[in-house]
Amino acid sequence: MNASQFISACPEVAQPIQSNWIPITSLDEMEQREYDVLIVGSGAGGGAALWRLCQRWGADKRIGLIEAGDTLLSTHARNISTLSDEFRFSSYLRAIKQPVAGSAPDFSGAMQVIALGGRTLFWTAIAPRPYAGALADWPVPMNELNYYYGVAERFMNVRDYFSFQYPMWEALLNRLQVNGFPQAKYAPRALDFEPLNYNGSINSNVYFSSVQFLAEGLNSHPYDLAVQARATRILTCGGRACGVEVAKPDKRIYRLKAKNIILATGTLQTPRLLLHSAIPGPSIGHFLWNHSYLKATVQMRPDGFAREISFAAFPYALIIPQTEGHPYQIQIYPSGLPAEKKIELNAFGTVEPRYVNRVTLDPYKRDEYGVPIIKVDFAYSDRDWAVVAQMSQTLLHAAAAWGSDIQPPGICMLPPGADSHESGTCRMGTDPYTSATNPYGQIHHVPGLFVADNSVLPSTGGANPTLSTIALAIRTADYIAGQNCT
Template identity: 45%
Template sequence: MVVKYKNNWIPTKTVEEMAKTDYDVLIVGSGPGGGAVLYRLCELWKNQGAKKIGIIEKGDKLFHSHSLNIPTQNVGTARDQLLPDNSTPLGKLLPQFSGATMVYALGGRSLFWNAATPRPIQSELNKWPIHRRTLNVYYGMAEKLLHTTRDFAKGSSMQNVMMKRLHGEGILEADDMPLAFDMTPSRQGEVHSNPWYSSINALAAANFDRPYDLAVNAYASRVHTANGKVSGVEVFTADKKSHTIRAKNVIVSASTLETPRLLLNSGIQGPAIGRYLTGHVSIIAVGTISRRRFSDKLGNLSILKFETDESPYQIQILGPDNYFSYQQFEDKVLRDELIIAYASFGRVESRAENRVYIDPAVKDEFGVPMQQVQYSLSNKDRQTADLVAKGIRESADAMGVTLMEETMAVRPPGADMHESCTCRMGDDPATSATNSHGQIHGVQGLFVADNSVLPSLTAAGPVLSNTALAIRLADHIVRQSG
């Protein structure tokens, strides 16, 4: 007899059950944006029993936590085995964005991200359609949710030595890297066993505040609108049956590549929907340094060279070898020559011609037209790539690291997993898809809460900004709902 146990570590409902409910808010997508807006809504409506919140996810339950929290994984196995086994190389269908990788699962790509959470450079935030004081408050709230810390490598001799070398050579932007990592110890019964943040943490926080309905394997194919208002979402189940889930407010958090696809396939009008696709020029370079240059108490390395107005890029400096993060069960075996990694991200210009659009000739298994991407780097972007390479070399020289020059190549577009801005917010409907709260221009109750809503992408990764804007959106919906 074969026994099949239920994967019920988080409560779920069927799409058929959710189609019988009228929701105050329905969230499409469970990544960082969807998770953050759900968390905040449940927190604010904790004692509002009549409010109905639903969230649907295209993929299935995969992990209960960030991959680096799983006892059998470490940096190397999560990157080289677990991610390829549990992701979709969407870039195979997108010649101009060939590095794109999607994770269709509860938690999305937050199950695998490296958790760097620097704030974007202030000079760019000043251009966003939100007052800087307001942004500052919501970035603080996002950092609290993500447990952002700069103490991850505190006390490491490698960290201390390398930081001094960088500063001594005039690279003053180098500092302890802010990470979404909960360093609170478990004690007196309070468990902190999931230190690396994924949106599963936000789903859990929401679940303990109030109940909500969650459906997995639920494929949103079309948003329903009438008379300038949203009314619900058409959802397919795995057996290709169509259902409509009704909602007063719909929040789309399906990803920078999937959200415009959903909106365009729904006939949502807006000249900027899908436009301004922005990623990073990215290089991941590797070098070596002698272990004899450090004390026996080596520790790990977690440094970020922050972006400046003069240097429009960031460099994450990580090591040694695969021991930036590793499981307590592992023997830390170090060679005489230690490997240092430089993961770098340079700014790309926001240009309307870089876009996601619908290709009606290519459809998925549900008969829904697929997206295609038009994307290229400008001359300025290529100059930024040269600056990134120069910055890596300068940092390596300052640290006494011998670079492996064969690793100094720009990665394919999309490989950074930072794509953003295809439904960016702004005041002008001609150049933005949403208003300053993330509502699609001209459609009451239809909002966007993923990386696509960012007005622009600095050298910083998008997750912290996405989370901050999602929390702010939840506050807006609660105010509007009374």
């Protein structure tokens, strides 16, 4: 008997072809639709808002996301084997980073990563909550902040303790704690070491990046994503936000319609877009702050302490957190090769948010899309310089706690903007004259227009702003979903 008589041919099933690692929608298609929310920018804030809306909303809501850059990496660079080496990682990052046109000379250290995921593709993943005193003037109740910090930390897998320990880190931490720094602790980091979850997912993303928000969003709710889509103007109808003008690299202009718009293009580019769009607000672009940034390398002595420990690096790092009277935070991690036994100290000082530190439009220079480039006016105050002096002494004391020496060139200061923590130019508040957005990130007196990036932060003290931006972006998304802003 011929078995083929009982076996039928498998039917062919038509499958859509996905030509990229994330589904891409053309601007031609997006121009034909109206979005309940259109998000501009895919970094920490934009990704977090997207994920939360995908989680909260049903299929009847339409969500769009546009990104000025292209699909550079599908995960954090450190999760890629060829970039796991420090030299290769640093070399690639230097090639990818671009200076911000118009930021020099006052903010000459400012750099940007124009790509899907933005600077979260390269960050250290150190994600502390700010010092409580830095949050005292925020227009958000502390119980709400704690809730949204918790949501962000759970999604990002932020933790300061891992199941494996290294004697090196225990020794370094102990020496600090018994020699003048009792507040020193392991740095909370957004790292996931679960190799396989029982829900069927495989983890290949140890370091967190905004790409994880984009991925989880796709698992919950479909959305449209366009890359190489540069927002050039916010459109308003009757005083309410109603769309975004977008340009492709070939300079073709599209007008995307949206009931709500979330801007997440960063502290320097978001006010640029708002000012160019003639969005009203006397504080837009003002109150720019960053972190003053000192760096030093410590060489562990060849005797005693250095002999006791193996300089295994990953995943631990240490921080000396901000405390009362010490308005700065110090991050500590290995530098160079393990055999060199060097430790790098990075000190981030609190900078006053001052009205005079601002982002404006250059009246004479425009980019290739016809949008004025920015002009940054920035200077440290006397109080800021006092914090720098205090940080310098603390770095010397930290080295002394280990019985070690700071290596040449000694303690050095990086130029303003080099910390990549710039914030504040659309800060939230209740007074339209001293803030650009309300406590939920909505631009004062412009319904439907929200901001969800570092620019909304009034201050984070000396802490890295990424966790705070993500927590507030999730809160903004909840507000939009809960208030039925569409």
